[in-house]
Structures are given as structure tokens and as C-alpha cells.
Amino acid sequence: MSFSALLLSLTLVLISIVISAYQKLGLEKDIITGTVRAVIQLLAMGFVLKFVFHVSDWRLTIAMLTVMILVAGQNASKRAQGMPGAFAAVITAIGGGSLVTITIMVILGIITFNPWQVIPIGGMIIGNSMVGAGVVLNRLTAEIKQKRLEIEAALALGATSRQAADGVLRAAVKAGMIPTVDSMKTLGIVQLPGMMTGLILAGADPLQAVRYQILVAFMLSATVSITCVIVGLLAYRRFFSEYHQLLDL
Amino acid sequence: MSKIRWDKVSLIRSSANLTKEVLKAVSLTVNKGEVYTILGPSGSGKSTLLRLINRLIEPSSGEIYLDNINIREIPVIELRRRIGLVFQQPVLFPGSVQENINYSAKIQGKNFAQAAEYLTMVGLDSELLTMEVSKLSGGQQQRVALARALANKPEVLLLDEPTSALDIQATEQLEALIVNLVKTLGLTVLWVTHNIDQAKRVGDRTMLLVDGRVIEDRVTPDFFNFPREEIAVEFLAGKLKTRGN
Numbered sequence: 015m016s017f018s019a020l021l022l023s024l025t026l027v028l029i030s031i032v033i034s035a036y037q038k039l040g041l042e043k044d045i046i047t048g049t050v051r052a053v054i055q056l057l058a059m060g061f062v063l064k065f066v067f068h069v070s071d072w073r074l075t076i077a078m079l080t081v082m083i084l085v086a087g088q089n090a091s092k093r094a095q096g097m098p099g100a101f102a103a104v105i106t107a108i109g110g111g112s113l114v115t116i117t118i119m120v121i122l123g124i125i126t127f128n129p130w131q132v133i134p135i136g137g138m139i140i141g142n143s144m145v146g147a148g149v150v151l152n153r154l155t156a157e158i159k160q161k162r163l164e165i166e167a168a169l170a171l172g173a174t175s176r177q178a179a180d181g182v183l184r185a186a187v188k189a190g191m192i193p194t195v196d197s198m199k200t201l202g203i204v205q206l207p208g209m210m211t212g213l214i215l216a217g218a219d220p221l222q223a224v225r226y227q228i229l230v231a232f233m234l235s236a237t238v239s240i241t242c243v244i245v246g247l248l249a250y251r252r253f254f255s256e257y258h259q260l261l262d263l
Numbered sequence: 264m265s266k267i268r269w270d271k272v273s274l275i276r277s278s279a280n281l282t283k284e285v286l287k288a289v290s291l292t293v294n295k296g297e298v299y300t301i302l303g304p305s306g307s308g309k310s311t312l313l314r315l316i317n318r319l320i321e322p323s324s325g326e327i328y329l330d331n332i333n334i335r336e337i338p339v340i341e342l343r344r345r346i347g348l349v350f351q352q353p354v355l356f357p358g359s360v361q362e363n364i365n366y367s368a369k370i371q372g373k374n375f376a377q378a379a380e381y382l383t384m385v386g387l388d389s390e391l392l393t394m395e396v397s398k399l400s401g402g403q404q405q406r407v408a409l410a411r412a413l414a415n416k417p418e419v420l421l422l423d424e425p426t427s428a429l430d431i432q433a434t435e436q437l438e439a440l441i442v443n444l445v446k447t448l449g450l451t452v453l454w455v456t457h458n459i460d461q462a463k464r465v466g467d468r469t470m471l472l473v474d475g476r477v478i479e480d481r482v483t484p485d486f487f488n489f490p491r492e493e494i495a496v497e498f499l500a501g502k503l504k505t506r507g508n
Binding site: 163164166168170171172173174177181255258259260262 | 276318319320321339341344346347348350352354355366367370371411412
């Protein structure tokens with residue numbers, strides 16, 4: 015795609031600005047800010063990726079994945095409503111989940127450890143894990159607040175904090191995993207997912223593109239599950255003292 | 264013989280812009296086998312007093328003793344199994360009556376089916392074992408909560424206004440049941456209530472707690488007939504307003 019063609023496509027953004035102005039929605043400033051940020055961020059990412067692929071050093075690849083995990087962790091931990099230690103729990107969970115999945119795929123020879131495979135795939139699984147982790151934290155905090163008396167009743171009967179938190183932990187982890195599980199049901203029907211779309215646009219055979227997309231769906235399922243469980247098990251402990259007491263938060 | 268003893272126990276609660284002394288140097292003794300009723304206006308610290316005994320919360324200062332052993336020296340899980348707690352609202356777990364009563368056994372990895380025995384003990388039909396707790400009446404739910412607490416075979420029973428959420432008939436029935444069970448099982452009981460008449464009926468000794476301080480602590484007939492403190496007199500006359508900080 016030529017640069018001039020991309021510039022012309024700005025007319026599409028103009029359409030949304032015109033709609034907002036005409037309908038008096040007040041979103042024009044946000045649309046312009048969003049467009050400028052998207053362009054700058056994506057262009058910057060494009061240059062960075064070009065450099066990283068060119069250098070092809072495994073340390074740079076790992077550094078990039080680490081930055082992505084830290085940014086994802088920052089984003090997801092905002093959903094924890096002030097819970098202490100949320101950031102550490104999230105980056106451990108996302109890092110752990112991604113590491114397990116990527117390692118399995120490299121060992122099985124499904125992908126090779128080079129930047130142009132690991133970074134895009136890593137980006138996808140880190141992004142989805144981030145969303146899952148955020149949902150778990152948000153739901154866990156809300157459930158513990160709502161079910162406070164039930165948890166105290168369990169503690170009063172001699173339950174450990176892990177036993178007393180069992181119900182809320184399950185609900186939170188399930189909530190984190192459901193979107194990924196549900197999206198697998200509509201893959202290929204409701205929308206053509208991103209990986210497949212990109213490959214087809216680049217001229218790949220659809221049946222080859224589909225294989226990669228199936229792989230991505232399986233990876234996401236595994237990574238998001240691992241992330242949600244790890245973040246849940248790390249996060250719930252922040253709500254209890256060492257003497258199995260539910261803290262005031 | 265002293266069963267539970269508080270020694271100058273204080274609790275201070277801090278939030279963003281407020282510090283409140285919930286309990287102020289409370290010293291008390293409850294004897295073995297006694298029914299000890301705790302009266303006081305809302306916010307006086309009565310529920311907090313109970314929650315300190317089974318270490319659901321930690322005091323800011325002072326010590327609490329169970330059978331003359333500092334409760335901090337007893338493993339907290341073991342301590343809580345020796346002490347049963349019934350809340351004002353029946354706080355039951357989602358599921359059946361049986362699952363609730365057998366909860367303690369389940370978390371200890373034990374597999375004995377004694378729910379029926381405890382259900383009978385609280386005057387409910389064993390037909391109700393498999394019923395979802397949400398389908399029971401308030402009075403029935405509170406009895407299940409009591410059965411669940413008793414299933415641990417505790418020595419001490421903490422009752423935090425156990426009948427205040429119930430209608431008059433259910434209150435009378437539950438009260439009679441608890442009094443009978445307590446005698447049969449030889450339990451030591453701390454019974455928080457806002458109902459002065461209930462305290463008169465059930466308590467061996469009665470204590471008045473106002474703004475976190477023990478005002479009066481006497482055998483029940485003396486508490487009601489010969490109160491010493493002016494605040495106690497006002498309280499019994501229904502004239503005491505809750506004094507905030």
C-alpha cells in the first residue's frame with residue numbers, strides 16, 4: 015500500500031468526525047486524538063519491529079516481549095480497584111502463561127524462536143491474557159466485597175483463607191476464561207480473525223492461513239487459562255492476613 | 264472457672280480521614296458454662312468483641328485468653344473450631360442443608376454423614392437435608408446456621424443477635440432451642456442482643472457495653488434490678504442515645 019493511498023484513507027476518519035459533529039455527539043476531539051495516537055504508535059511499532067527483525071538477536075526479542083508484558087500488566091492491574099500487589103500478580107501470571115505456551119510450541123517445532131514469529135504471536139497471547147487477568151482481578155475484588163459475610167462464616171468454621179475464598183476464586187477465574195472460550199465458538203462464523211485476515215491479504219492460501227488461526231485459538235485458550243488461574247491464586251491472598259483473617263480494604 | 268478472659272483489650276479502626284476507638288481497654292471474664300449476654304446501643308462494639316475471640320479480627324492492644332491460654336498461642340484454625348459463631352443474618356453457603364452442615368467435615372477432609380443428627384438437634388426434619396437453603400424460611404435458615412456451627416462440637420458459642428432478623432414466633436422458638444441446647448451440651452455462650460427482655464430471660468450474667476467501654480457487668484437479676492451506673496439506668500429506661508465520637 016502506498017503512503018499516498020494511506021493518506022487518502024484519512025477520509026474514512028473524516029466520515030466519523032462529520033457524523034459526530036452532525037449528531038452533536040462531542041466526540042470529534044477524541045476521534046482526532048485517537049487517530050493521531052494510533053498512527054504514531056503503529057508507525058513507531060513498525061520501525062521497532064523492522065529493526066528487531068533485522069538484528070534478529072534473541073535478547074532483543076525477549077526484551078520486547080518483556081516490555082509488552084509490563085505494559086499489559088500495568089493496564090490489567092488498573093482493574094483491581096486499588097488491591098495491593100496487583101501489578102506483581104498480573105505480570106507473573108501473564109509472563110508465566112506466555113512462557114509456558116511459547117515454550118511448548120517451540121519444543122514441538124510448531125514455531126521457531128525468531129522475532130518475526132515469536133513477537134506477533136507473543137503480542138496476541140499477551141494481549142488476550144491481559145484482558146483475562148483484568149477481568150479476574152475486577153471480579154475477585156467485587157465478589158470478595160459482596161460475599162464478605164459468607165467468607166467470614168467459612169473462616170469462623172475453621173476454613174483456611176484458601177478454602178474460604180474457594181467460591182469467589184472460581185467465579186473470578188471462570189469470568190476471566192469465558193470470553194476466550196466463547197469466542198472459539200464463533201471463530202470463522204461471526205468474523206474472520208486477525209491472523210487469518212493478515213495472511214490472506216498478504217496472499218497466503220486460505221487453507222494455510224486457517225491452520226495458523228486454529229493454532230492461535232488453541233494457544234489463546236491455554237495461555238488465558240494459565241494466566242487467569244495464576245493471577246487468581248496470587249491475588250486472593252492479598253485480601254487475607256497470615257492468620258486467615260479477611261482484611262478491610 | 265474462667266473460660267474466656269479479655270485483658271485490657273482495645274481496638275482502633277482507622278480509615279482515610281477517621282480514627283475510631285471501637286473498644287477501650289475492655290477487661291472481662293466469662294466463666295465456663297455461663298450464658299453471658301451483652302447489651303448496648305448500635306455501634307457500641309458488641310459484634311467486634313465477639314469477632315476478637317475467634318480472631319476474625321485482631322485487637323490493637325491487650326490479650327485474650329481461652330482456658331487461661333493466650334489465644335495467640337493457639338493455632339488459629341484449631342481455635343476457630345473450638346468456637347462456634349452464629350451471625351444476625353443466617354449466612355449460609357449456596358447449596359443444600361446437608362452441604363452446609365457438613366462443611367466443617369468437608370474442609371477437614373473427613374467423610375462422616377452426621378448432618379441428620381445435627382438437624383434433629385435443632386428441631387428440623389431430616390427431610391430438609393437435601394433442600395436448597397434458599398428455599399427455607401428465615402427461622403429454618405438460622406437453625407441450619409446453628410446446626411452448622413454445632414457440627415464442629417465447639418466449647419464456646421458466639422451468638423451475634425441471632426434472633427433479631429426473625430419474627431416473634433421464630434424468635435421464641437429459636438431462643439428456647441438455644442437455651443436448651445446450651446444446657447445439654449454444656450456450652451459457654453456469649454449472646455449479643457439489643458433485646459433487653461431476651462437478656463433477662465437467657466443470661467446468667469449481663470454486661471452493658473457503650474462506646475466501647477464496659478459500663479456494668481453483673482449477674483442478670485442484679486443488672487436489671489440494682490444497676491449501679493447512671494448510664495446503665497438510662498439505658499434500661501430506654502433513654503440512652505448512642506454517643507458518637
